[in-house]
Amino acid sequence: MTRLLSLFLSLTLSSTALAAETLTVYSGRNEKLVGPLFKKFTEKTGIEVKVRYGETPQLAATLLEEGAKTPADVFFAQDAGGLGALANAGRLQALPKETLDKVDARFRSPQGLWVGTSGRARVVAYNTKKVKAEELPKSILGFTDPKWKGRLGWAPTNASFQAFVTTLRLMKGEEAATKWLQGIKANNPRVYKNNAAIIEALSRGEIDAGFVNHYYLFAAKKDKGELPVANHFVEAGDPGALVNVAGVGILKESKKADAARKLAAYLLEPEAQAYFSQETFEFPLVAGVKPSAALPELSKVGSPQLDLSKLDDLRGTVKLLQDTGVL
Structure with missing residues (x-):
């Protein structure tokens, strides 16, 4: 009986592992900077993250070439220009309002198609x-x-x-x-x-x-x-x-949009924002998270008033x- 129970549990665990959801992310941010965050996300949600790393302009061009056949679910870009290019090509889907509203309007897509994660x-x-x-x-x-x-x-x-x-x-x-x-x-x-x-x-x-x-x-x-x-x-x-932003957008054709939205939301949680602040020394974009002591407050950096979506050319x-x- 014990042997049968062990076999049942083993099969159940194997099935669960096989059923674990996997997100495919094209990341213009380098592995050394963001790899630890993907690992924390997986530990927290059980969602595996398969990452293709590269330069943001090249990955944006690849996504445009792949079109609806792309295996990517999420584009994590180093700058708003790459995200803007995909948004203008109709390749991104709208993000939830509760995710967008965590970030000041100047650091997200006016159409709600991408959101900045750090400055x-x-x-x-x-x-x-x-x-x-x-x-x-x-x-x-x-x-x-x-x-x-x-x-x-x-x-x-x-x-x-x-x-x-x-x-x-x-x-x-x-x-x-x-x-x-x-x-x-x-x-x-x-x-x-x-x-x-x-x-x-x-x-x-x-x-x-x-x-x-x-x-x-x-x-x-x-x-x-x-x-x-x-x-x-x-x-x-x-x-x-x-002040440009690194940010994320979800590909329009993604069949794992729920998991992708969870990743976008996670990158704006206090844990991830504190990581950007203390580990990569970027400006956190969510209110209440302090930048590194070595940095001025973001409000004191005189970035020009510019729609970052227009950095797509x-x-x-x-x-x-x-x-x-x-x-």
């Missing part, structure tokens, strides 16, 4: 041994001054940089964006593969200043201790003060970067 401010990181804070321009436009020749670093292939260029195009126009790119290029900036590489170069004294997202400095300090590098926030309303920005010889 990422554009800054100019600089080497504190080579540059005084008062020497830094108040506007990102000031870095075309020839006095910065040979002193700058940028990462033109990076999605967050391209989102900034899209912001510049929207706010100042194509001509001004072209002029800025040409001006920076004339200053012979060093080219790096990503934001982290720029911070490393700054810490070595290889460059004096670089265009990055704010949290890369804190991630580097977490790994290596104090560095001779600081973040400079440009003036309020400037294109260089953009990835192709237009890439074309401009190519036309100016930056890419």
Whole structure:
């Protein structure tokens, strides 16, 4: 009898394991940053998460190409531009109002098709041994001054940089964006593969200043201790003060929408928001969750008033970067 009971329990557990729901997520956020959160979500809900990691623009393009045949249920993007591209193509379904309402309107889709999960401010990181804070321009436009020749670093292939260029195009126009790119290029900036590489170069004294997202400095300090590098926030309303968001959207054709909605809701729970604040040093977007002590309050970062959904013209920005010889 005992043997029969053991066999029954074993079969029952096996069936339960086989029946466990699995979500497929295309993630433009890297595994080191968000892998632990997916693991916590699975522990809490029993829903397994199968993740395809990659760069946000490439994953957005893949999702558009795959169309209704995509295996993805959720798109977790590094920036609003990728989400906006899918929303405009009719590839996302509406999120529940209770999920959307947890986040300020400027950090979510006006149509309720995606929601921001954490905030990422554009800054100019600089080497504190080579540059005084008062020497830094108040506007990102000031870095075309020839006095910065040979002193700058940028990462033109990076999605967050391209989102900034899209912001510049929207706010100042194509001509001004072209002029800025040409001006920076004339200053012979060093080219790096990503934001982290720029911070490393700054810490070595290889460059004096670089265009990055704010949290890369804190991630580097977490790994290596104090560095001779600081973040400079440009003036309020400037294109260089953009606060973009990482965020999620649910694919229109997903057959696991209930589980997908649970993941979206989980990323806005206090546990996940505190994780973004304390572990990845991003700005939490849900009221009541404090940012890291090293950061200013999000309300004090003067991000320009801009519909982040409009940062979807990835192709237009890439074309401009190519036309100016930056890419």
